[in-house]
Amino acid sequence: MLRYIYASELDNYPLLRDTMFRDRANQFKDRLGWDVTVDENGFEKDQYDELNPLYVIWERADGRHGGSMRFLPTTGRTMVNEHFLHVTDGVEIRSGLIWECTRFCLAPGAEGNVAGALMLAGGEIMDRFSLDHFVGVFDARMIRIYTRIGAKPTVLGTDGEGREAISVGLWEFSKEAKELVAKRAGLTLALSDHWFRQAFERNVPQLAAIA
Amino acid sequence: MKASVDTILEQLEQATALEDMQAVAEALRDRFNVSHVVYHWVSSSGEQYGCGTYSIEWVERYLEKEYLRVDPVITGCYNSFHPVDWKQLDWSGKATRQFQKEAIEYGVGRQGYSIPTRGPNGQYALFTVTDDRSDEEWEEFAEANRRSLIIVAHAMNEKALELEPGREGPPITALSPREVDAITCLALGQSRAQAAQKLSISEHTLRVYIESARHKLGALNTTHAVARAMQRGLIVV
Numbered sequence: 001m002l003r004y005i006y007a008s009e010l011d012n013y014p015l016l017r018d019t020m021f022r023d024r025a026n027q028f029k030d031r032l033g034w035d036v037t038v039d040e041n042g043f044e045k046d047q048y049d050e051l052n053p054l055y056v057i058w059e060r061a062d063g064r065h066g067g068s069m070r071f072l073p074t075t076g077r078t079m080v081n082e083h084f085l086h087v088t089d090g091v092e093i094r095s096g097l098i099w100e101c102t103r104f105c106l107a108p109g110a111e112g113n114v115a116g117a118l119m120l121a122g123g124e125i126m127d128r129f130s131l132d133h134f135v136g137v138f139d140a141r142m143i144r145i146y147t148r149i150g151a152k153p154t155v156l157g158t159d160g161e162g163r164e165a166i167s168v169g170l171w172e173f174s175k176e177a178k179e180l181v182a183k184r185a186g187l188t189l190a191l192s193d194h195w196f197r198q199a200f201e202r203n204v205p206q207l208a209a210i211a
Numbered sequence: 212m213k214a215s216v217d218t219i220l221e222q223l224e225q226a227t228a229l230e231d232m233q234a235v236a237e238a239l240r241d242r243f244n245v246s247h248v249v250y251h252w253v254s255s256s257g258e259q260y261g262c263g264t265y266s267i268e269w270v271e272r273y274l275e276k277e278y279l280r281v282d283p284v285i286t287g288c289y290n291s292f293h294p295v296d297w298k299q300l301d302w303s304g305k306a307t308r309q310f311q312k313e314a315i316e317y318g319v320g321r322q323g324y325s326i327p328t329r330g331p332n333g334q335y336a337l338f339t340v341t342d343d344r345s346d347e348e349w350e351e352f353a354e355a356n357r358r359s360l361i362i363v364a365h366a367m368n369e370k371a372l373e374l375e376p377g378r379e380g381p382p383i384t385a386l387s388p389r390e391v392d393a394i395t396c397l398a399l400g401q402s403r404a405q406a407a408q409k410l411s412i413s414e415h416t417l418r419v420y421i422e423s424a425r426h427k428l429g430a431l432n433t434t435h436a437v438a439r440a441m442q443r444g445l446i447v448v
Contacts, residue, residue: 097361
């Protein structure tokens with residue numbers, strides 16, 4: 001199922017939290033060789049995890065992390081504005097209508113629909129919180145994955161070359177795109193709506209049977 | 212006649228003191244046809260600052276009783292950054308129910324919609340509209356006005372940051388060279404496609420530069436952003 005969890009609430013989901021940070025270490029350090037820090041617990045965390053970001057996490061049936069991404073408002077501190085200004089021609093991207101999306105991560109052996117489910121969550125956020133764009137940081141391999149699931153970003157600029165290359169890009173989402181992404185992820189909009197309300201509203205009944 | 216949102220944003224732009232923001236809050240209340248409009252800044256040390264249309268009696272009561280600790284809008288929105296309909300919050304505790312009852316007695320309204328804003332250096336504030344519409348009407352109102360409210364919330368916050376005592380550094384609204392280029396092209400009447408071509412960037416990139424400039428200028432849309440940049444002499448056409 002899809003979960004939307006602020007960092008301040010993450011400790012209520014210890015297994016999900018730990019497996020997410022370990023899978024991030026696996027993806028960003030071991031597989032992609034990014035210059036990231038992994039702590040003694042094997043967790044990949046950076047300074048932006050300290051700013052109470054909103055995580056969107058695909059939780060597997062066994063309660064473990066299947067994939068995730070991290071959101072921060074661009075009016076506060078962001079990775080793009082603090083580390084990638086040379087890629088955006090010196091423009092600080094700041095707007096109440098744009099959030100930053102980083103650390104898009106898939107667990108090793110994640111089911112084929114996880115990336116699509118996460119993109120659907122992105123569409124839900126954009127739609128319900130009236131956002132225009134996400135700005136994100138990702139590598140070339142992710143562009144192929146995004147394209148396959150119907151959420152190809154527009155690349156604003158790229159730092160480095162080949163396997164090392166890291167890009168800053170943008171996503172937009174129409175309501176129609178949301179439907180398409182849901183379909184490709186094998187999910188219904190009704191279920192997605194339920195997961196979203198469960199995360200952001202009190203007193204939404206559990207729907208364990210269909211999730 | 213009620214002022215348009217853009218006219219009010221213009222008024223906000225001219226504000227040089229907290230009293231001016233107060234007038235803006237009142238104009239917004241009339242524009243959106245709601246009971247109250249409130250901008251509330253809570254610093255990490257618990258200091259409060261802001262403006263709004265709540266009665267003096269309620270504000271004094273709130274401060275005196277230290278309702279900051281009980282108010283589910285504060286506890287529920289603090290540190291988050293998505294817009295929240297008050298119905299989504301947890302009003303179930305005994306102290307909370309008492310607080311809600313009192314708030315209604317003091318005319319706050321049964322409905323509320325709050326937009327948290329986060330500024331640089333962990334700055335945090337809430338922009339709130341309240342009313343007595345029915346649940347359905349309120350949902351409709353929020354859906355129809357959410358985008359404008361988000362824009363207004365951030366414009367209020369930018370102004371509050373600007374007016375913050377002791378603030379140093381360059382004005383927050385300084386445009387970067389690329390933003391100036393983008394806005395200048397539009398001011399010259401070029402289409403987005405033409406402007407993008409001239410600046411050798413994609414149309415998407417151009418749109419982000421324009422959006423970023425719009426935010427800095429506190430404008431409602433691109434047309435107003437261009438007009439404002441011209442008025443302020445930020446671009447020369």
